[in-house]
Amino acid sequence: MPSVVEKMLWKVKKQTRHDLGRTRFIELVQDWKEEYHQKINNALREMGCSLDWSREAFTMDDKFSAAVTDVFVRLYEEGIIYRANRLVNWDSTLMTALSNLEVDNMELTGRTLLDVPGYERKVEFGVMVHFKYPIEDSTEYLEVATTRPETILGDTGIAVHPDDARYTQLVGKYAIHPFIRGRRIPIVADTYVDPEFGTGAVKITPAHDPNDFVLGMTHNLDFINILTDDGLINENGGCYVGQKRFDVRYSIQEDLRRQGLYVDKKDNPMTVPLSERTRDIVEPIMKPQWWVKMSSLAEDAVKAVHDGQIKIKPESAEKSFLNWMANLNDWCISRQLWWGHQCPVYQVHFKGQEEGNQASENRWFAGKTEEEGLAVDRILTLAVKFNADEDTAFAKAREAWPDKEFELAVRDSDGRKMSKSLGNVIDPLDVIHGIELQDLHDKLLMGNLAPTEVKKATAYQKAAFPQGIPECGTDALHFSLIAYTTGGGDINFDVxxxxxxxxxxxxxxxxxxxxxxxxxxxxxxxxxxxxxxxxxxxxxxxxxxxxxxxxxxxxxxxxxxxxxxxxxxxxxxxxxxxxxxxxxxxxxxxxxxxxxxxxxxxxxxxxxxxxxxxxxxxxxxxxxxxxxxxxxxxxxxxxxxxxxxxxxxxxxxxxxNPEAEVAYDIILGCSKGIRSLMAEYAPKEAEAEIIIQAYDAASYEILSEEKSSIRSLSGKGAMKIAIFSPDHARPAGCVAFPVSSVVSVFIHVKGRVDLDEEISKATKKLDKASAAVQKQRRLVSDPAYVEKVAVATQDADRKKLTDLESEANGFRITIEQFKKLKLE
CATH class of the missing domain: 1.10.730.10 (Isoleucyl-tRNA Synthetase; Domain 1)
Incomplete structure (x- = not known):
């Protein structure tokens, strides 16, 4: 919600939240909430949501804020919430940290130009830039590579494998930074490095890469942040200070060329992290933030699954869940947003000391109020002043259930995750009532999308809804969403x-x-x-x-x-x-x-x-x-x-009444056989001659009693139906449709069709059906299919295989029948 309001503020008044100030911006967000609250409620009602509206609540209501505060304080006291200066996912547009769940990972196969908020030209990704570091007091160079050239400004180390003979003599020496005067870069040995990948030498930027962070801690390297909160190069970037980070990406490569240190640039498959809300490129940045320890929580969750206290559906998702729990990092809950539950923590500053010189990171206390925070730490007698932490907490909770259903992401018909920032979100009311294509385009212009994103979204709308969205009604939308919930993969939403x-x-x-x-x-x-x-x-x-x-x-x-x-x-x-x-x-x-x-x-x-x-x-x-x-x-x-x-x-x-089901299934089978034979062989002018032969007395009795039902279910074609008893001879000059082992349906065809032509047609159909059977068999017999696909989908696919096999067998029988007719 704050990001939507901020985009609107910039679009209408060319102002940021910082121009307004915290108090006025929060008031603006509150106004927006009040305006859209009823619209959202009405939309939910129109969509058929059956809710107890008397229990409606807003997440920022006082009682929820009090609950969040209480939980935060208790978790802080238990040591589960703690403060640490670590790498976070940073959104430079919102100027806030993000959790992993708020980051979308875009897979690139090679060089790709992407739109980035705040940049007029597209930015290059998916390439590996190779360059050389000069070795101190030597004529040698050490070649390294990076997909983020701007991070060269934060390099504080180079790593090689200890067993790589090419670099043994360089371990312990220093490289010279080409842009930061006086910075010496130690060359260290670490088994993390893959000597077979690239040059076998890895540049280390501890303050801007998760893997480099670990290497930096291991080898006691400097952690140098090069970015401001809004994505500019800070004072640690030398001559590039104040420039946009992706502008520096290009200028650094030119400067490397001028110094003779540039080697080349190659396509490189990579993953680009995007902010779910702004589509800005997420940057790993060192920030003191509030974190939740996840190890003990993950252990409890895994134990509950193993013990059967929690059942995960579909069962195929359990493996994914356990793997996720095994690789769970601590959760950053700080948000540098002005709208939200403020962290109930306070930093102590001692009077007479400068705030920046008192190692105050350790002087944090949690409490529902300042007084409670002081009382907890028993420092009431000290002369102190409190600064409330301006961070808001990412507070989201779900009710606990013993049976957990994996949530699915709703994607557009092209498989992209629906996102307001992509402009591919479908308004459910537009599906319910229908909307013209031009009106869809107009809604994009009324939103907060950047012009480049509007262009992309318009192209998507033209391709996906060339005639607009037809009126579908609430129930059709409601039923579709339920029918989409396979319990397996995400939903590709198709109107x-x-x-x-x-x-x-x-x-x-x-x-x-x-x-x-x-x-x-x-x-x-x-x-x-x-x-x-x-x-x-x-x-x-x-x-x-x-x-x-x-x-x-x-x-x-x-x-x-x-x-x-x-x-x-x-x-x-x-x-x-x-x-x-x-x-x-x-x-x-x-x-x-x-x-x-x-x-x-x-x-x-x-x-x-x-x-x-x-x-x-x-x-x-x-x-x-x-x-x-x-x-x-x-x-x-x-x-x-x-x-x-x-x-x-x-x-x-x-x-x-399973007996009635068995008996009536004979009637249904006969009507199906009649419709099939009539469609294929019924005479255009004359009345069709249909014969149903029973091979046991019970079936003969059922057929005789239900002749009117058979006629009623067999379509509107002109026909006369005869029921033959078990002792009657097989009808001559007929093609049969075997209903079951006890009943067959016949239609008289001799003298009315070209038998050779019918054999040729049936043979072609058999070849096509046999190919479909083989393809379906390969699908359901794949071991990976059994492991990954939802049970309901597997059942449907196996039924499809059975139907295809039955269809192919029917063509074989038809061919044999026509061959026999030629001999009569």
Missing amino acids: KVIHAYRRFCNKIWNASKYVLGKLESVNVFVPAKQRALTGKESLAELWALHKMNSAVREVSQALEQREFMKSANLVYAFWYFHLCDVFIENSKALIQEGSEAQINSALQTLYTALEVALVLSHPFLPFISEELWQRLPRRPADETKSISVAKYPEWEAQFE
Whole structure:
């Protein structure tokens, strides 16, 4: 928030926070907070967030500030929070330290020009500059290399490997700094150096590099900071003092050339650290800051995972978590920001002594107030004055849960992390309501992006949303985000996926309107007092209620296990593949052709299935489910006012009917076979001849009783359907679609198709399908795939493999059938 306000301040008034002063700037941030607070609240409500708004709180409220202060003091007293002068991640734009979590690492493969805040021209990265240091009292030179030439000004050592014979004679000698008069640079031996990398000699800048920091401590080298807080070269930079650090990057290379010390420059893959908020290049700088010891905290966290007190999901993320804990550094919590919880620590200065000459780094005391700080250290009798530390603390806490779900980063459709500073953040309200491309561009101009970033963001918008963003609605956005949570990798946010879920919402709306229309068509439809079987249900109804019951059980289990993608997919599957595509279609025949008792039973089952589906969907689709549920007639004595407080569906033993599922799956298999054969071989003019042959008595009975259901589910093509018994001869002149081991569907084709042409077509399809099978097998058999990919994704990929194998086998059967037909 402060960075947004500061950017706005500069854009509008060309002022910085320092121009305003701390008090006025904080007032400005508070004004901004008040202005946008309600806008943010309204957006959350419009997005369907179901929250207890009476418990709304602001992180800077007095009670939270008091809690942060109390925790800080306790951790300081326990020695967990301490002060140290160490390397920190420094943002020169904000002039504050950052935690590792606030730094984005950009991978470069070679020379790359990047925009940096405060620079008119792009800055070169991804290159290794080689140059020579002259050896003191010698004509020799020692070649080293760096990706950050400006840091030469902070070099205080050169390291070589102790076993590297090329440099043995130089260890213990000194190199002469080419730009800082009088600075002698010791040459030391250290096994850290890789003699095979580069020249085998490494320049050491202890105050500006984490690895060099360790080398500097080991060899007692000088730590010389060369940067001011705002990224300029300070008084330790010789003739470059006052210049911007990346301007010096170029001028130093020219000066090396003039002195004959420049060697060359080569492409070099590297990682560039960027501030998450400002996109400035993060600089390692020595700063006295407040730190949290992480070792004991990490040990407790690791133990809790090993002991099973904390379960990490997905399981594949546990290894990443443990590796992260094993390499955890102490956490810098100081922030040089004016907006935030001020560190409750005070520095003691003794009267009569100059503040800069009393080694006062050790005179820090923590307390909720100055008086408490004094009392804790028992120095009340001393004549002292207190300076409150102006640092604010990075305070962020999460509720502890025994089951931890790894958070995913939301990225744009190109895989880049969404960031306000990149201009690729998608406003959820724009997805809900839709927005024209030009309006997207205009919003960029109204923001605080630099002109170069506006240009990049505009290009991204043109590529990602050439027609703007279509209106998708809240529920489609809500459902998409849940369905994206694989528990594995990050989310690549694609509006086309959301728009597809809008069509899903349309299907729910149309299906519900159909059911409501059928209920209203009855003179007075009264739902049964409770969900229960009457014994009059058809096979289709028993199947639908069984599938409904299974969906209830599986969705509830998935939610309890925090498998949110799985739960969303289960809701989608029940609506789409079971309720809409099957039972509602089948119900048309039941209602049109059934007796009064059969019609009433079908309507009661439609009501029950829709009622349960809407309540089951409510956590995923809050608005459309509420709207449609309100239109449903209530069961007698049910006075529930809102779907949001309706009892969530529970599995009921009475609806469990695996026998009905097996029997009805035969019907579905037959209708699928008919549609497939009709699409491929149905005559254009004449009526298609469909024959369904059962190979056992039970299947023959089911098929005979459900002939109208088969016709209802088989599409709109003209056809006549015959059911053959097990003892009937195999139909001649037909192509078969094997439904199962006990049923096959046939369509008469002899004399209507070119058999050789059909064999050729099927062979080409088989070749394509076989290639797809091999590709999918390689994917799921890769050891790395099993280790890294989420379980839900693995299940989906294995199902895809099974489907591909089935498809390929179907083409083989088709080829054999046509070959046999040629012989008839």
